[in-house]
Amino acid sequence: MPYKKPVIEKIFYSIGEVSEMIGENQSLIRYWENHFDPLKPHKNKKGTRLFTKEDIETIKLIHHLVKERGMTIKGARQKLKDNREETINNFEIVQRLQDVRRQLTEIRDELQG
DSSP states (O other): OOOOOOOOOOSOBOHHHHHHHHTOOHHHHHHHHHHOTTOOOEEOTTOOEEBOHHHHHHHHHHHIIIIISOOOHHHHHHHHHHHHHHHHHHHHHHHHHHHHHHHHHHHHHHHHO
């Protein structure tokens, strides 16, 4: 039986990695950090931001509210404060529907091509 190398999950991600994941620049993430209380990445002695998976999920949620739904910073901040669980559930539903749409588009393209 061949040796299977264990998958090691990262605990912290750099701001560059997070920026790449969501397709936004680093300065926007730093801006959101100053305007959204739930977003508080760890910082090492040099001041380098270290984001957890929970931080990344918060950033994705903020991105959805501000960039995709067009909410103001103030509106998004209030929505996260008042209805965080409902907002997360709605975001997850939207993500699943987008995945289904992408899969259906791929199937259609394969059938046509």
